[in-house]
Amino acid sequence: MPHALIDPRDSLARQNEKLLRITETLMRRVEQDTDASGLAYTQFQRAVMLEEEVRSRTQDLERALDLLNESNARLAIANRETEAARSNLANAIETVQEGFALFNAADELVMCNSRFGMHMPDIRDQLKPGLGFADYVQVVSQSVFLSLPDGETPQAWAQRRMRHHQDNSVIFNARMTGKRWVQVSEHRTTDGGTVILQTDVTDIMRLERRERERMLDDQARLIRATLEHLEQGVCIFDTQGRLVGWNRRAGALLSIPVGQFQIGNRFSTIFKRLRGDYSFSDHASPRLVLDWAGHKGRREPLSFEIQGRGSRVLTVFMQQMPDGGFVISFTDVTSERQAIRAVIEAKETLEQRVLDRTLDLEDALSEAERANASKSRFVAAASHDLLQPLSAAKLYLASLEQELAGGPPGEMASKATKALQSVETILGALLDISKLDSGQASVHVLPVSLGLMLNQLRDEWRPMADAKGLDFRVLATGVQVASDTTYLQRILQNLISNAIRYTDNGRVLVGVRHLGKAVRVEVWDTGPGIEEEEQDRIFGEFQRLNASASAADGMGLGLAIVERACALLGHPLGLSSQPGGGTVFWVELPRAGRVAAPEPGVAAPAQDGQIGHLIVLLIENDAELRNALTVTMEQWGLDVLACCSEDEAFALLGEIGVAPDVVVADMQLDDRRSGSDAITALRNRFGPLPACLVSADRDIALRDTAERLGALLLHKPFDPGALKAYLAGLPG
Template identity: 35%
Template sequence: MATRALQPPTDAERIAALEAEIGKLKRINAALMDRVERSTDLQGNAFSLFETAISLEGKVRERTLDLERALDALASSNAALATAKEAADDAQRRLRDAIESINEGFAIFDADDRLVLCNRTYLGLWPNIADRIVPGMGFDEIARLIGQDGTTLGALVAPDRWVSERVAQHRVAEGGHVHALADGRWIQINELRTSEGGIVGVYTDITQVKADDARERTLELAEKTAILQATLDNIRLGVCVYDADRKLIAWNGPLLATIGLPADGMPLVMTHDGLVATCERINGPMQADRPLDWLPPGSADMVTQRRHTDGRTVEVRRSSMSGGGMVMSFEDITERLRAAEVLREANESLERRVLQRTADIAAVNARLQREVAEREAAEAAMRSAKTAAEEANLSKTRFLAAASHDLLQPLNAARLFVAALGDRRLALPTRALVRQTGSALDSVEDLLEALLEISRLDAGSIVAEPVDLALDELLESMRAEFAPIARARGLSFRIEPSGHWVRSDSRLLRRMLQNLISNALRYTTEGGVEVTCVTTGRDLTIQVADTGIGIAAVDHQRIFEEFQRVGETGRDRGIGLGLAIVQRASKMLDHPVSLDSAPGKGSRFGVTVPLATARDARQQLATPLRRGQLARRRILVIDNDQSILDGMEAMLEGWGCEVRSATDAASAMAALGADRPDVIVADYHLDNGATGDAAIADARAHCGVEVPAVVITADRTPELREALSARGLHLLTKPVKPAQLRALLTRLATG
C-alpha cells in the first residue's frame, strides 16, 4: 500500500505551535517558582534552597534556549511571508497590466458572482456608468445599471427583460452571444466558468465584422435580384410580385400586354388595388370566384380563368409568400382553349361514330365478312391516329426550334454589339461596363444553353455516338480551357496524363468533364483542383478532386437535380443545371458517376468509362490566328432582323472587313452588284418561310463561284447540321461567340 506523503506545515501553523510552546514554558516556570517558595517556607533549609535554585537555573536556561530558537524560527517565517506577499503583489500587478494591454474587454467574477477585476476596455463599453462599476459589485447589480442606462438596444426596448435574460446567460456561462449597443457598436461576449466556481468574461467589438457581413449579404441579394429579373424577362407569362403592403416590387415585360394595358400603363398597377381596379375597368367585372383577390399568408396556390371583354381568356395563378406578399402570373390561354374545344368536339364525334359502329356490328354479328371489314376500318383509324400523333410531335419540335430562335435572336444581337464596343478604344469606366455587360450576356447564354441541353437530353434529341478516342487530347483541351480561370482565382490546376484510349461520345464526355471541373473551381477558394485517371480492370475512372467546401452526405443525391446548389461561396454562383446534365449524360452513355465528399474536406467526382484499344493519334493543331487577316475582306451578311445586321456590321467593320448587308436573297443581289464577296454569313430562318441556305445558293449563282458560306441558327438538331454540311456550308449556333466567328471567317477568307 502506498504511503501518503506528509505535507510541510504552513507559516501560520508553525507560529501557532511556537506560541503554544512558549505558553507551556511560562506555566512550568511559574510552577517551579511556587514549589521553591513553598519548600523554603516549610523547611527553612538553606542548602535545600540552594540546591533547588541550582536545579531551577538549569531548567530555566534550557527553556530560554528553546524560546530563542522558537523566536528565530518565527522571524524566518515572517521574512518568508513578506517575500511571498511581495511576489503575490508583483504577480497581481503583472496580471493587471496584461489585462489592460489586450484590446478586448475583460472581467473576472468570483464564486459569489462579485467583480474581482476588470480592464478599462470593459468599462469603456458602459461609459455612462463606468465610475459606478467597482470591485465587489455583484453581476446582477452591474446588469441592472446597464439596463437602467439603456446602453444596449435590448435594454432600450425592454429593460427588465434584457436584465433577466442577461443574468441567465451569465449564470450558464457556456459559449458566446452577441449584443447590439445603443451607439451602433456590436459586441460578442464569451463567458467561461473557472475551476474555483468564478466566471471569466471576454467582450470583443465585432462592429466591423457585422458591417462586412451586411455588405456581403447586400451584394448577394443584388446578384439574386439580377438573376431573378433576367429569368422573369425571358419567360412569356406576365408576372408581378407584390409585398406585404400590397405594393409592386417586381414584374416582367409581358405583364402589361397580357392583362391588356398599353406600354405606358405601369403606374396603374403599382399597387394591388390599382391592378384590380384597372383590370375591372378594361377587361370587365370580376367573376364570382374573384380571380384577382389578395391571398393571405399560408393560403394554397390558386389557379383561375378570367374572360376578358375582348374575347380572350387569361389564366391567373396566385401564390402567397411567407413574408405576407403575393406572386401573380398571367397567361393568355385563348388559343389553347380553342384547340381543346376542337379536340373535344372531335372526340365527341369519334365517340358517336364508335357507338354507331358498335351498334351496326351488334346488329349484323352473324355476318363474319361485315365484322372483318369493321375491324379493318378500326385498324385504319388507329394508323391514322398514330400518324396524326407523329405529325403533332413533329409540329411541337418545329415550334420549340422556332421559339429558341426567337429567344436567342435578341441575345445574339446584344452579344454582337458588345463585341463591337469591346474592339473600340473606350474610357476605362466605359470598358468596365462593356465587360460587365458581356459577363451578364455570358450568364444568360449559359442558362439558355443548359436549359436547351436539358430539354434535348430529356426528349431524346441527342443521340450518343460512341467512338474510340484518345483521352489525353480531351484532357489537354480541358487544361487549355480552365487553366486561365484557375490562375485568375489563385488556385492550382493539375491534369495528370493517362496515355489511354476510351470508348465514349466525345461531345457528351467533354460536356460532363467541363461541368465537373467548372463546379470544382467555383466552390474552391483555397488549394486547387486535380484531374487524375485510375484504371480498374477494363474500365477507367476520370476523377475530378478539389479542396473546396465539400458536400454533406444528405445532399449527395439532391445536387444532381435541376436548380439545386449547396454551399454558396458568393463568388460566381452557378445555375444548378451542370450536375443535372452530367447525370443525364451518364445514363445515356452508361458511364457511372461517383461522389466522395464531406463538409470541409473537399469533393471527388468520378466518371467511369470503358477502355479502348490504343492506337497512334495525330494531333491536329489549329492554325493560329493573326491580327489583320480579315482586313479589306468583303463579307455579305443576310438576316431578316435589322438589329442583328447593325450589330454584325459594327463588329465586322471593327475587324477591318468591308460589309454588305441584306434582309433576303433579292436585296443581297442588289447589295453585291458586280462585286463578289469573300464569305457569306446568313441566318437560317428568314422572312416568308425563306431559309439562309437557299439565299446562299442564290448568291453563289449570282457570283458564279462557290463562295465560302456560314449559316447561323438556333436550331441544334443533328438533321439540320448534316443537311447543311452536305451542301458544303458551315454552321454556327446562336448566340454567336465573336471569337468563334472571327476564327471561322479568317480560315474561310484566307484559306
C-alpha cells in the first residue's frame, strides 16, 4: 500500500523526495517489463496516484513554507520592537535620577540602572540579574558604606529589612558614610514582583536639620521670653544636675545674686543657699530634696513649702523631664497664706458668732415651740370649754324649738340653732387646723367604702343645694380606697360644701375617675371660677374669694384644712378653673382591697319612729350640759338618771336598786376617771349595756376606744337627732 511506503513523521521535503524516488523506480520497471499479464498497467496506475499525492503534498509544503516565512518575518519585526522597547526602557531607567531595581515574583533581580547602589561602590559588581532579594539585603548589610544605628549589627539590620519586605509598601531612610542619606522606597507590582527606588535625600535632610536648628533657636528664644514672663521662678537642670536654664524671677524670689546663676552650676550649690535662708515644711526635709535631685531612676513629682526668715512663703514643685533632667518652680504664696490665716481667724470668730446666734435661735425656737404648744393647748382647752356650753345651748334650743314649733318663737329658735351650727363649724375647723399645725394629728388608714361615704355626704348637703335651686348629683361608685375615714370625710365635706356655697345657679357634680391603682374624686361646679393668681392663695387660712359672705358661710378655713389633711395622708390635691366657667377640685386616693368596717363615730340616719321606754344613765360633769341632755331626753319620753361622776352613778343605782338600759357618758370627767372606764365598770356590774360616748376631743385614739367598746361616739356639739336615732334603735 502507498501509505506504508511513507513515514508520516518525516518532513514534507523528505516525503516528496521518497515519492519522487518511488515514482522513478516504478516508471523504469514499467518500461522494462514486457509481461502481458497487465502488471505494468497496475504499476502505472500506482505511479499516477503517487505522483498526484506528491503534487498535493508539494503544494501543502509550499503553503507551509510561505506561512513560515511570513511568521519569521513577523517574529523578526517583533524582536526588533522588543529590543527597541528594552533599549528604550533601559535608557529611560538610566535617565531616572533615582536608583532603580526590579525583582520578579521569585525575588530575583531582573534589571537595575547604574544609579542603583551608587552610594555603595563596594557592592556594585554584585548587583546583577539573577541576584536573590535575600542575597541583595545581605550584601547591603555588609557594605562598609552603610552607617548603622548605634548598637545595631548588620545581621539585626538585615533581619529587620527582610521583615519590612513582607509589606506591600515600605519607605525608610538609610544613613551612609560621609553624612549622606538615601531614602529607600519599595513597592509590590501586580504580578508579585518588587520595585525599589533609591533617592539621595542628603540635601533635603540638611535643609531640614538647618530648619530644625533654626526652629530650636526660635523655640529657645520663645521659651526664654515665656520664662521671663512667668510669675513663678523656674530653674532647669540636666541629667547631671547642672543648671541649663532659669529666669530672673527665680533669683528675685530666692534672693540669689545673678552671678550665682550660671550655666553649669550644680544643684547642690544653689540648694546650699536655699537651705541656709529658708525653713522647710514638715513633710519635706533638705535630705529628701537632695536625694530626689540625685536619684538616677524614675522620680515622682515632689511638692513642698519653704518659709523665709520674714513672712515670705514659697511653694516649690520639682518634676522630672523626659530626658532625665528636672525642673524646679517657685511660687510666692505669701498673700494666699496670709489670706488663709485671716480666713481661719475670721472663721473662728464667725463660728463663735454662729454658735452664739445658734444658741439664741435655739432659745427662740424653744420659746416658739412652747408658745405653739401653749397655743395648741389653749385652742384645745378653749374649744372644749366652748363646746360644752354650745352643746348645752343646742340641746336647750332643740327642746325649745320642739315646744314652740309652728309660731314665730319657733322660727327664732330655728334661726338660733342655725347660728349655733355655724359656731360649731368654725370651732371644729379651728380644732382641726390647730391639730394639723401642731403635728399631733394621727391617722388610722383603713379600707373605706367611697360610695357609702359619698352617699352620706349627698344626703347631708342635698337640703342646702335644693334651697339654692342647684342640680346636685353624686355619681354612684363601688370602689374602696385606703384612707383615714374621719379626715377623708372632712376633706370631701369641705370640697362639696364650698362648691355648693359658691355656686349660685347651675349644678354641682361629684364623681370618681379611675386611674389604674388609684382613683380621683372630682367635685365640679358651675360657679364663678377662680382667677389663676388666686388659685394658690385660696388654700391659706381665712381666705375667702367672696368678701361679702357672712361668718355663717364659713371663715375661709375649709380649703386650708383640706390641703393640710391631704398632705398628712399623702393624697395628691389639685384644681382646675376658668373665670366664669366653673371649677373642679380633685383628690387622688389609692385603691384598697376590702370594704371598710362601719365607723363607730358615724351615727345612723335619723329615724322618725318612737323611742321605747328606756332608763338612760347619764354621766356628765358639766351641769349645764347635763341638765340640757336630761331635758331633751325626757321630752323623748325617756327616764333619765343624771350623775356627775362614776361614783355618783353607782351610788344612785345602788340606792334605787335598778339597772339602766343604756349609758350615755362624757369622756372627760372630773374625778380623773374617763367615760370609757365608767362604761367598762358598769358592764362589769350589770352586763353588756349599750353605750354612747360624748366628747369634744377629736383624737383618733378616742375613736379606737369607742370601737373597742362597741359604743357610739358623738363629738360635741352633736346633733340631738343622732342621739335620738341611736336610742330609737335600741329595744324598749
